[in-house]
Amino acid sequence: MSAGVRMLRLVPLDPTAFHDRYVLAETDEPELTLGELLADLPAFSLTPLDPAYLDVPVRRLVLELAEPDPSTPLHLPPGLDLTALAAAGSPRDGGPAAGTDAADNSAANPAAGAGSGPGSGIGSGIGADVDTHVSSTGRNTPLPGQGGDTAGRDADAAGPAAAAESGYPETLSEREAVLIAHDTEINRAAAYLESGLSVLVRCEKLLVEHLAHEIAGRSGRPQRTPRPAGGAATAVPGTPSGPGEATPLGGGRRAELLAALQAAVADAKPGDVVVVPHLDLLAGGSDAALTSEARELADVLYERSACVLLAFTDPSLVIPEVLANRFAVRLSIEILPREVTTGSGARVPVGRALVTREEAGLFDGFDAADLYKYVAGMNAVRLRNALRFAYHQHRPALREGDRRPTFADLRHELRVFKARTSSSFEVPNVPFSAIGGYAEVKAELARALTIIGGAVDLPAHLRHDLVPRGFIFHGPPGTGKTLFAKAVAARLAATILVVSGPEVTDMYVGESERKIRDLFAEARRNAPAVVVFDEFDSIAASRTGRGDGGSRAGNAIVAQLLTELDGFRPEVPVLIIGTTNRIDLIDDALLRPSRFRPIRIGLPDEDARREIVRVHAEHFGIPVGPALVDAIARATEGFNGDEIRSVFRDGRADELVGDPRRPADARRLGELIGALRAARQQRELAKSPPSDRRTEDAIRRDITDTLPIVTDGEEFTTDTDGNSRAGTSRATGTRPGRGESTAP
Template sequence: MSPGKRTIGFVPFEPQRFGDRWLMAELDTPDLTVGELLRELPALSTAPLTPEHLELKVCNVIHVIEAAGPDTPLFVPPGIAIGGHAETEPGPHLPPAVAVAVEKQPPLYAKPGHPETLSEREAVLLAHTPEINRAAAYLERGLSVLIRCEKLLVEHLAGEMAGRSGRPSQQIRAAGTDAPILPGLGSNSRADVLAALKDAVTRAAPGDVLVVPYLDLLAGGTDSALSSEARDLTEALYEQAECVLLGFIDPSLNVPEVLANRFAVRLAVDILPREVATADDSRVPVGQALVTREEAGLFKDFDAAGLYKHVAGMNAVRLRHAIRFAFHQHARQDASAEELTFADLLNEVRTFKARTSTSFEVPNVTFDAIGGYDEVKRELAQALAIIGGAADLPEALRHDLVPRGFIFHGPPGTGKTLFAKAIASTLGGTLLVVSGPEVTDMYVGESERKVRELFAEARRNAPAVVVFDEFDSIAAQRSGRDDGGSRAGNAIVAQLLTELDGFRPEVPVLIIGTTNRLDLIDEALLRPSRFRPIRIDLPDAAARVEIARWHAAHFGVAASPALLEAVGRATDGLNGDDIRSIFRDGRADELAGSRRPVDARRLGELVGALRRGRQQRDADRSTAATARRAAARGRQETNARVVLVPRTGDDMQDDASTDPPGAGRPAATGTDPAREVFPR
């Protein structure tokens, strides 16, 4: 034993985290005390502790993690809240750490001003005291409660809810977590945990609270036909109707309805409240209660109320992670560095969201980078002003006024995804672009699960913009046919409707669908209260000039205003992506190709090539359309080569609505491209 060190035995709830935190304290936080550690990671001691023990520094104490048996006496450290483990005899299949005598703890309230220190557990209790008290009240009255929340919150909520109910409780933890596994089990398999849960249900006295923190994992997390594990679990929980249950499921997973029906009450602990309560019944912003004084002081003009819309979709633990991330990014900056502002904090929070997400990114496109489309910009600016100012809207009207999403429709290459990126930048949020076919899956229920997970992740990263590219592939009109493909498509649309109807104005999540075929979208999604269609058409003359000016500057092409005006006139019928390709190809050729300068003649050649390519494609489409008409009328082709037949006036009238612009026009040949674009 090291000289001068005390030895204390502990039975922690999370041995791995507890041991790692203790070992790293000497390097990371040498002043960490035993009491501070126990408040962060609760544990019981194998001998009575005094307040003096809690003042000892962790680096001066040798800790021992005990493998306590059923007869081992355990003690609650003085002043440490270990909620949810009420008086009962530790049984042979229950770890003593979850079956001990604990006093009912009073609620935790916020204090005026920013706290000096704040643990993750304290943050959760401060943010969700109303939900904890509500669940405890139902449990106290003998009603089983199912809590829908993210996994990060379960370890902090489970014990507190059961503890405040005042009923004897037992907690069953799923194997494979950092928590103690059930003693006597040969492995961490799901079957072993189910066996232990059955045993606990059988032995539970009437009125006992049985806490199942990972109910969704034990039940298989599926809404399709019951798996064998889900069937066994359902049977076990229905056997003892007098046993009060407290179960937890993740928003991205699902449990069979027959199992969920075992619970009398279902509660959601999903988003942060705008304000939290103090002991004198006043309210303080969550950005004040959950941010320490040191963290807030690092950023000039810290706005506790303004922080909310950027973190509302996070849970309390992820908020603490994000704030600590932002703080440590700049905590050691040089004195000569520029003073940090609240905007810097928001930028770091956005970066944190993107780094901790598998798909979301932080866009850097603004509306100024999109040439033209002034009317579309005005419509979007009005909608974004409503979303950004949702907190100032009357609460009774907030849900009705804030838009759920848009459907951008129009020809390809007109910048529909670019507008979505600009929207995300304006909101100060993150962006996720999903191709429609990525959502579909061959297995029953998987497509709906993917949609649920997308929306759950979007809420965690709010403010967020989710773009469904090729939206018509997953949101097509529902069919009454009974084939598998129609059923799968109908299920995806139904899940989309469910998620949209669960929209929360406090969590800015904007859904944008892009499509070239608005007529294919299901009518239920086109209701004004769900998606607002916005047409993004080919750019007009003024927009083409603005697009050309922006790309010329971006690629470093020197172009006079007159030349840009000429490019705008010459690109009639082309989209923004076509105009971009003119300057991109010209600049690439100048730097690494023929080394020709990007002058008016070179730009004219590139425009001419684009126009000839477009005309050729239109002619090919016209040829194919003519061949289809000929086949429909019973005429047989006698030659393997399809020949474009002359059309009558009636034929041309019949095709007026289907043939693309310019169809049937011969491609320009033998002309000077520059003269073709910029005529003398």
């Protein structure tokens, strides 16, 4: 056996299960050998297999999943039990999926007969453009009663749905999860194809490899999938197709795919369906503009308008309308349904149908129905990945007495998974108790969040009207608008994304709208989610009728925001929060009650300042008694929450790293408050006309008079227990006079 990593091409009887076990072996079973893997999940080899490889850990091998071809010989690995193979069934027994004409596929891909049939390099991921005609044996048994004439399908066979009726399925592959979750949409698309109507499906790329041939197969029509010559489609675009080989990128590969599509459309017989897994990538653009690539593609698709097409686009990509108009029907397969139908017609929660018995049993108090609100925005593949992630984070403990994970732990792991698989979203940890005061704002938000959290339980016909789409937090700077947004996300057990308004704007036409579409699409995938647009007025300003480029770009951004808000789905909790200091600049269409609810977060009153003082004093570990809390609350009139926080932050910093170090007592806190007042009045002085400016001495006198930390000859300090006590002011016991400011 040669040194280094070796690529082996295998034909598993159960490709999905084989792929899952191989990928997870890196972390779960690092010592799993190829022989052990083949013993559990039998597979043939396309070349004679050296027995020495059976003892090599699979993590040191690159295994390529191949598809059986009638003209390619299959080799039995050494030591593989023929009895087990006979029980599982040959990979050629079931043949291609229903409706697939092997001869037609061979014509579309002449390299298939040369032993380079469709497959994917498992070590580097499964390509969505790869044909995955999976046998209907083993774990890939479809749901009974799904319809279609797929070869080898037995309507009475036990499948995941049968398990769902009596409990949770024992095992579940990604492909099974997709077919269960979207059975209704698959049948609808197949029925349109059967009627001779071309169908454009809008779904995430992860679903395409599972949906493409299933939809075409259920239609009962022979299918053709265009592939570039030379077997280049056997690997993921951009990854090597074999040792030392590189897959062509850019125009070269696209030109090959376009030529293959043109040949497939031209050669398609009446009744055939041509499958285009990645129509959006062939169009060669990120917006609706008609690029040169899109023109070429339109020319190919309209060459034979009678040819039945099945194509797929990703929600994050936009294709020109002239391409979309080629399809008689457009379907969207995006979010999970709340319930799925079993083979007997019974309705079960998706949290029961797509969760295995082992996963549900691990988390104490698991609630299949309640799970939906935390996973509604996921597709079936991401849900399975998230559940496997959560399971392996809390796998059954080997020691007795360990705390059993709960359903709350599962919800937390789902949030962590979403944040880790997103480039921008994070898990907030700011409770409402960390925000002092603002009782009325908290009460209003709590009422709205109760409606949002219980949206799935509301009557379906009222859900869209009752659930708020978003809020606009407006008020002076520093009052905690973004902090409130994070607290809202924490209360909803949601992920959060904070976007500065100017980050959305772009100099290129159409890019700003694309960024907004991408933000909303990612938010739906991570639902429940909260998207915060800081400085909202910079992207949502009132539209104008001026014809300059800046005005047109701003109008387009507002129009895209309105489109996304009007496409709001209550079952997928995505809350949009805009923060602004200038609500008067916001476009009136966004301020309609059915879109955004304005909530003013103004400067805190004395009671709110008292609560803010307690919160920050506790956070920074500065002991304050009731009398000192009252004194600081009075002294900080007109301050915002951020300024009050800075008093305790700077006081604690002086204690820890000051030079010289000073205790954060009442006198030091008073000095910091005085310094803030002086800085504020200096700013006001700089803004005022010269004739109205007051002298610095006058400012100092006002500051001295308004500092209640030192009053009537007494100074509030704190003892070691954190209790306030009164003492004389300074050594003389007299009240500081004018000019003796306690501020520096």
